Amino acid sequence: xxxxxxxxxxxxxxxxxxxxxxxxxxxxxxxxxxxxxxxxxxxxxxxxxxxxxxxxxxxxxxxxxxxxxxxxxxxxxxxxxxxxxxxxxxxxxxxxxxxxxxxxxxxxxxxxxxxxxxxxxxxxxxxxxxxxxxxxxxxxxxxxxxxxxxxxxxxxxxxxxxxxxxxxxxxxxxxxxxxxxxxxxxxxxxxxxxxxxxxxxxxxxxxxxxxxxxxxxxxxxxxx
Amino acid sequence: xxxxxxxxxxxxxxxxxxxxxxxxxxxxxxxxxxxxxxxxxxxxxxxxxxxxxxxxxxxxxxxxxxxxxxxxxxxxxxxxxxxxxxxxxxxxxxxxxxxxxxxxxxxxxxxxxxxxxxxxxxxxxxxxxxxxxxxxxxxxxxxxxxxxxxxxxxxxxxxxxxxxxxxxxxxxxxxxxxxxxxxxxxxxxxxxxxxxxxxxxxxxxxxxxxxxxxxx
Numbered sequence: 001x002x003x004x005x006x007x008x009x010x011x012x013x014x015x016x017x018x019x020x021x022x023x024x025x026x027x028x029x030x031x032x033x034x035x036x037x038x039x040x041x042x043x044x045x046x047x048x049x050x051x052x053x054x055x056x057x058x059x060x061x062x063x064x065x066x067x068x069x070x071x072x073x074x075x076x077x078x079x080x081x082x083x084x085x086x087x088x089x090x091x092x093x094x095x096x097x098x099x100x101x102x103x104x105x106x107x108x109x110x111x112x113x114x115x116x117x118x119x120x121x122x123x124x125x126x127x128x129x130x131x132x133x134x135x136x137x138x139x140x141x142x143x144x145x146x147x148x149x150x151x152x153x154x155x156x157x158x159x160x161x162x163x164x165x166x167x168x169x170x171x172x173x174x175x176x177x178x179x180x181x182x183x184x185x186x187x188x189x190x191x192x193x194x195x196x197x198x199x200x201x202x203x204x205x206x207x208x209x210x211x212x213x214x215x216x217x218x219x220x221x222x223x224x
Numbered sequence: 225x226x227x228x229x230x231x232x233x234x235x236x237x238x239x240x241x242x243x244x245x246x247x248x249x250x251x252x253x254x255x256x257x258x259x260x261x262x263x264x265x266x267x268x269x270x271x272x273x274x275x276x277x278x279x280x281x282x283x284x285x286x287x288x289x290x291x292x293x294x295x296x297x298x299x300x301x302x303x304x305x306x307x308x309x310x311x312x313x314x315x316x317x318x319x320x321x322x323x324x325x326x327x328x329x330x331x332x333x334x335x336x337x338x339x340x341x342x343x344x345x346x347x348x349x350x351x352x353x354x355x356x357x358x359x360x361x362x363x364x365x366x367x368x369x370x371x372x373x374x375x376x377x378x379x380x381x382x383x384x385x386x387x388x389x390x391x392x393x394x395x396x397x398x399x400x401x402x403x404x405x406x407x408x409x410x411x412x413x414x415x416x417x418x419x420x421x422x423x424x425x426x427x428x429x430x431x432x433x434x435x436x437x438x439x440x
Contacts, residue, residue: 003303066377066423067416068384070395075416078408156286163288167388174290187298195287195295202286 009186010193020176021197027172028159031094035101035158042106047113057106064103069164072096077168093165093172101158108154112147145217152209156202163198173197228405234414240397241418247383247393248422250315252376255322262327264356267334277327284324289385293317297389314386322379329375333368334360370437374430377423384419394418 010017045057064072077092087095116139124134166174177194181187265277284292297313300306308316337360345355387396398415402408 003305005303062424062427063416063420066381066427067419068381068395070384070387071398071412071416071419074395074399074402074408075412078402079412080409082406082408160286160288163290164385166290174288177291177294181294181298185302187294188300188303191291191295191299195283195291198288198291199283199286 003188005189006186007189007193009180009184009189013180016176016180017173017193017197020171020173020194021201023171024159024162024173025201027090027093027097027162027165027170028155031097031162032101032155032158034094034098036105038098038102039105039109042102043109043113046106046110061103061106064100065107069096069100069161070167072100073165073168089165089168089170092168093162093170097158097162097165100161101154104154104157105151108147108150111150112143115146116143141216142220145213145220148209148213148217152206155209156205159201159205160198228401228407230410233401233405233407233411236401237394237398237411237414237418240392240394241422243391243393244380244383244395244419245422247314247318247386247391248376248380251318251322251379251383254315254319255326255379258319258323259326259330262323263330263334266327266331269352281324281328284320285328289317289321289382290388292321293385293389310386310389310391313389314383314391318379318382318386321382322375325375325378326372329371330364330368332371333364336367337363367437370430370434373426373433377426377430380422380426381419 042057042060045053046061048054073092073096076096077087077089080087080092120138120142121134124138129137162172163174166172166178169175173194177190181190184190262277262280265273266281268274293313296317297308297310300313300316301308341359341363342355345359350358383393384395386393387399390396392400394415398411402411405411
């Protein structure tokens with residue numbers, strides 16, 4: 001006996017899916033923002049020349065990059081609550097995602113900082129540019145342009161990883177899917193549609209990223 | 225009733241680690257084979273050969289691994305009316321996931337080979353596949369080793385998500401043990417330490433290979 005997919009479950013619950021997608025985007029944006037702050041702090045630690053700060057940053061990066069995100073999430077949600085630090089699923093999700101993103105972005109930002117050529121700054125001085133001009137045009141913008149592609153792909157990965165937090169019942173898109181699936185048993189239709197929603201979100205982010213790159217860092221193609 | 229001491233917990237977790245390792249190896253070997261074919265399709269000069277691999281890579285890189293596991297485990301079983309075990313579902317989902325990323329990594333190394341190498345090979349009268357096999361691949365493989373090893377870390381970590389469909393590996397067994405012992409802090413710390421011991425050497429190796437490649 002064959003199975004006929006029935007997509008009415010999608011149309012009847014469209015509001016649910018949209019709510020889930022919005023929650024996913026909120027979760028992603030909050031944790032990416034916080035994670036980026038952590039990443040900048042981490043990168044400052046890595047490049048500070050101070051052995052202790054560098055050591056802390058290295059330990060942070062290596063630990064969170066070499067353990068699965070699911071374990072980190074369980075650790076924050078179940079582990080911390082068992083020692084008296086209670087968090088809601090949503091708080092634990094944001095915390096775990098931000099710390100995880102911070103570890104990856106530390107290395108990306110560090111590469112950006114280290115990639116700035118000293119000779120370029122000297123060339124700027126020789127041309128008689130003001131200090132602010134040098135900082136903005138020679139240090140900041142090119143450094144951002146250098147790390148931009150790596151940062152965008154890490155952001156895409158972070159959006160996809162928000163799905164994992166459904167495992168501690170944080171209510172986002174994947175959680176909506178599991179909930180509807182348990183009520184309607186239309187697993188194929190639901191999970192396929194949700195996969196497409198993630199794909200569309202990723203495409204939108206990539207498109208925006210591409211437009212931003214062309215607008216702000218377009219000149220960098222000529223530098224290389 | 226079994227008593228859960230620290231050694232007891234660690235021992236049980238280490239036993240479960242076997243399945244994490246086995247699943248990682250299966251995913252990596254399977255993903256490598258499928259990924260190689262995908263890569264061949266992706267660099268093909270023929271558009272209709274390229275297209276399916278582009279769609280495949282885009283889909284599996286653009287959707288969460290957890291969704292892919294659900295799609296295979298729950299979705300395929302209702303669609304084709306076959307019951308997949310957690311083993312089979314995890315193998316399929318992790319293989320497709322790994323293959324999409326490896327295909328992209330390897331395509332990158334092949335595209336990094338200067339066009340002149342292809343032209344020189346063609347000028348020697350080699351067929352397309354001989355150009356690939358004798359001239360391009362040997363150089364590209366060398367270049368792709370560091371990132372391939374680096375991706376192995378992602379695969380090991382990815383196997384932890386197989387726990388969501390009931391595959392009993394390290395993460396799943398840590399969750400069960402923590403439910404029984406009410407010591408999640410301890411249990412997940414040990415599990416994290418075990419994962420670290422699996423992944424960190426691979427990360428170090430990847431970094432070392434990369435450095436060696438730069439100096440060559």
